[in-house]
Structures are given as C-alpha cells and as structure tokens.
Amino acid sequence: MESVGIVQTEYFKLDKPIELECSKSLSDIQVAYETYGKLNEKGDNAILICHALTADAHAAGYHTNEDKKPGWWDTMIGPNKAFDTNKFFVICSNVLGGCMGTTGPCSINPKTNKPYGHDFPVITVEDMVKVEYELIKHLNVKKLIAVGGSMGGMQAIEWSIRYSKYVKTVIIIAAAARLSAQGIAFNAVGRNAILSDPDFNNGDYYDKKHPESGLSIARMVGHITYLSETSMHKKFGRNFKLDKPNFDFGVDFQVESYLEHQGRIFVDRFDANSYLYITKAVDYYDPINKYGSLENAFSDTNARFLVISFDTDWLFSTKMAKEIVNALIKKNKNVSFIELSSPCGHDAFLIEYEKQTQVIKSFLKEDEKYYE
C-alpha cells in the first residue's frame, strides 16, 4: 500500500485563551498536528481525524526513513486508502490534555516555569473540540468531515453538535454518546492505581521517578477492555509462558506476559497525569444529560453520519452505537449504520482496516462529488 511518505508534526499556538467547561480559562495553548494531502481552494475537502485515549497527531506516514512503524492509522490514511489523501486534506491533532505536543499537564506552566501537574485544569471532550476548532480555522478549512474512533468518536459527535454549520459529514467508529457505568468503573480503577502510587506525589513528579507501576496497572485494565474474550482466548488461551505453571507470583500465563509488556511499554511513551485528565474527560462526556436528550443535542446538524460498531466490542458496544443512530433517525437526519464483524473487540477500529475501508470509501463518494 502507498504511504503518505515522510511527514512532520507541526505546531500551532492559539492567540487567545479557551474558556473551559470547568469555568476556568486556559491560555498559551499549543497544538501538535499533522496534515496529509492538500486543501482545495474552497477549503472544503478537509477531514479531521480525532484520536482515541492515548494516540497522537502522527496518524500516517513516517517521521524519518529509519522509522520502523508508521503513524497509528496509516492503514486508513494515504493515497487510495479509506481517507484518500489524493482527494482529501487530512488533519490529525493531539488532544488538549495530551502529552504528545499539545498543551497538557506535563507542559510548562508559563506562570511558574514548571510543568503544570495538577495545576492544569480538568478538561473535557468539549474543550478538546474547542481547541481543534481553532486549529481548523487557522488552517483555513471551511467545511469539515469529522472522523473518530472511541474517544475520537465522542469528539466527532461534539463537532457535529457544537460546530454544526462547519461539519458536513461525521464518521463515528466504535464509540458512544457517553460511557456506561461499567466504562467509568474501569477508568476509575486505572486512575485509582495512579493516584495511590507513592511516586505520584499529587501529580508533581516530573523531576522525579514517575508513577510507573500505577500507570502500568491502569494500562493493563484498559487493555483487557480493548480486547474481546474471544480474541484474548485466540491470542493466548490458557497457555503458560514457560509451558508449565511456575508456582509463584511472577508472570506465569502468556496473557499475563502480554499485559505486563503492554504496561511496561506504555509508561515509556505516556504521561500518568495525561492519563488521569483524558480518562476523566471521557467519563464526563454526556451530551444526553447536557441537552436533555441525544435528539436535542443533534437538533442543528445537517451532516451526513456514518456510525460503525464492531460485534465483539463490549466497551463501546453496538447497543451504544445504535443509541446514536436512533437519535439521528428520530430527528430525520441522514445516517448510515453498520455493525462490522471482528474478533478483535474494541481494538477492531485500529486493526480491521479492510472492512472499514470498504464501508468508508463508499460512504465518502458523496463528499468527493460535492467538491469535484
């Protein structure tokens, strides 16, 4: 498959503060972003890719010729791919509160010249989208296709609600309008593990040892929810790492080895405070509560919607996807829905690129027509 090739992360500084949902204000915000393809003259062929919990602006291509791995959604973004960079101007930015170039708790607080830590205000999905909107205006985009999986899907929903005139098309993948009590519970356990790590130090750990064991446990819990029971069974079954039980409390089963590995590599690339802030944003997102109903929330949008769920995704289930679809139908909006079959659970949106490509390419034909 063709790649967008060598790309680089760019940075944009907002020239004004953002009023946050928590009623605080945040200034000096920097946004890390990448773009692939070219914006047309009308500025209406843009696709904004909203990323999930722990991803970043680097969605496609390679930063250097030596990179072993491309961006996190490279299977979906590029020439002739689902998000075809020959036709569309694709943008991906790191979310507010993140730790991959956009301002977050590990950024330097200009007032103290030290990392914010827990002086960083609690942010929401709405706040993330407000910041994305400033980037989009800065890039001279006039009309937008908003796309996202998981927490990215929540951002895409928020785009369609908050900037309804701007958004002509929305693709929501493996997402929900709001998390279930169970979803909040899993996030709460992860946060609890971080908060009770003695290295956490109230979030002020940047010049010391980081709360690695807490963050690692949080990631392990997360990973269980990203896989399906079936995919875990297929991947690991009940196999031992060393063919037989150790009769001790070290890594014994292969599935333990996998989780331990996932936890360990995560602490090298992600900030524990960002994990706290971003999971909290996901927990809080609830347009149903905010607007009285999801139908009300979608009142102003005239966008076309595509909603995709995966049959083995139990974190963001088909039932939750249908809640979005039904609200749109009740409001006579233009919505397509498909449940794709995959053993991969929630992770399917990052893995099942062929099935998604088929559906998305066909759905986006309408948009290609519009600006051609």
Place this chain on the structure above:
Amino acid sequence: MESVGIVQTEYFKLDKPIELECSKSLSDIQVAYETYGKLNEKGDNAILICHALTADAHAAGYHTNEDKKPGWWDTMIGPNKAFDTNKFFVICSNVLGGCMGTTGPCSINPKTNKPYGHDFPVITVEDMVKVEYELIKHLNVKKLIAVGGSMGGMQAIEWSIRYSKYVKTVIIIAAAARLSAQGIAFNAVGRNAILSDPDFNNGDYYDKKHPESGLSIARMVGHITYLSETSMHKKFGRNFKLDKPNFDFGVDFQVESYLEHQGRIFVDRFDANSYLYITKAVDYYDPINKYGSLENAFSDTNARFLVISFDTDWLFSTKMAKEIVNALIKKNKNVSFIELSSPCGHDAFLIEYEKQTQVIKSFLKEDEKYYE
C-alpha cells in the same frame, strides 16, 4: 424465614501433612468449619458447601445475638431452605490458603513462629479439596453432596473427579471448569496491584502496614467483573455523588463511590496474601488440560449433576457452564442444566435465592428419597 440460629466456627487439625500439587508438602493444617443440621446414622445426608474467592466457613446463622448480618449464604441454608437443615447435614469450611481460620499465608509457620507470608506454598483448587476431604472423613461423612458457586463450583467439580466414590450429587453454580484468558487477566491485574504496593514488602507485612491500596484496587477490579453492565447501570447509572461533576480526581460518580467503598471495607476483612494465593489457585484450575478433556476428567463419577448459570454473568458465563454440561452428556452422566435470568451478573448466585431455591429443592428431592 427460619434461621439455623446461633452457630459457632469449629476447628479441626489434620494429623498428617498434605502433598500439594506444587510437589511441596504442608503439615500442621488447621481447618475452620461450621455445620448445620444433623448427620444421619448412615452418614449419607451431608452437603458440603464450597465457598467462593473471599468467603469463609460462616455460611449460615449468627455467631451472637448481636450480629447484624447472618452467614454469607443464609438465604440458602436453613430449615426448609434450598439446603434444608431439617433434612441435611450441611458443612462449610474455609479454604486452604484463606485467612478466616483455615491455614493460609497469614497463619503462624510452626518452623519460624512467624506468619508464613510467601513461605506459604502455592496452593491449588485440588489442594483445597484434599483438605476438605480430610475434614469430611473426620466428621464421619460417608456420602456427600458437593455444592459450590464460582470458585466453589470448581471445588465441587474437583470433588466429583477426585473422590468420585464419595460424591453422589454435585451442584455447580455460576462456575466453569476453568477460567478464560480474560478471567486470568483480571486476576493478574489485581495481583499486580498488590505486588507493586510498596507496603507489600514481599508478602512480609504482618507486623507493619498492610498493602491496603493494592488490595483495594484488586477488589475494585473484582467487583466490576461480579456485576453485569446492566446491574451497574441500574444501580448507579452515570449519577454523580454530589449531583454535579467535581472537576477533580476524587470520587465523582456514584459508581466510583461504590467501588471505593468496596475496596475500603475489603481490606479490613481480607488478607492480601490470601488474595494472591487464592486467585492463583483459581487461575491454575484446569481439569481439561490435566485429563486431556473434561469428558476424561468425569470418567469415574456416577454422581447426579445440577449445573446453574445466570444469563448476565460474563465472568463465568452460560457458555462455560454448557462446557461442563456437554462433557457430562457425552459421558452419559446424569446432568440437569438451567440458565436462570437475573440482572445481577456473577453476583446472582449470592443474591437470587428464590430462583435457586426452587430449582435446587426440586433437584434434591431425589437425594432425600435415598436416605429416608
């Protein structure tokens, strides 16, 4: 409902060491147990209740008139109840490795006069059952009905395999012949939280602060798996503890408050080392691997089996229950199966006493006939 009244926990000391599955040997084992009802002359009206992960020998009645709560399965055990103490001699003992009176890692190691800690050998479900067998012989029981929910169901299965001549009837509730990879993964996260708590101190913490935050996190993870998504939604929904978001990282949603409470009360009653040892025993239990197939494992049994599952139990699902049932059918064994409907998830076996009573009373009529 009538109660068995005031009861007391008794203690039995094994007069010989037990050869463990890990190939070590353990001596000076004490077993805490309670009995309700009377053993008949033939010694064949006994029911052994095998408990789940964190329960104890106190299954029914009250220890004192001041007790606010009865034993953990009091709804099921007593005069005219599912396990009718007017007819049966009901026994419940704390498992090997536990912390409620039976020898476990918090017991005094006679060789050092200090608590075993991690000098305690890694035990298995098989070892638990071997110890239960010694108790049963000591009580002069000749024929047994083995009953258990969750990990107790695993013990009941092991009874039917290991002491097939002893066991005439088996009731397996909300259980599986072995844990799924996902189940192991959840246990692994809980153990990881305990092991990485700085107060854990390699299991040698009995004269110091206990690893409370680690054990509390382990319990939180457990509780998520004991409830169904539906029951969590019904119990807590997305309600805030204080009607609105706190915009901080304290307890915010009601579901967080519930988990935090469950974690906190658990550390007062349970030992972190026992949690490690017992979850490990659950992970290891696998008669399918041991005997080549579940059919093979069940070769020698002539017991009647009743298998009960709950439709919203995703930790020990109906699919897993059917694996047991199908193996018994293939071997032409006497087996009844029912999936009960309940919103309560895995916890249903502790809650849905009316539905279980109906099924179990009817099933046990056959046994009453036998010894009448």
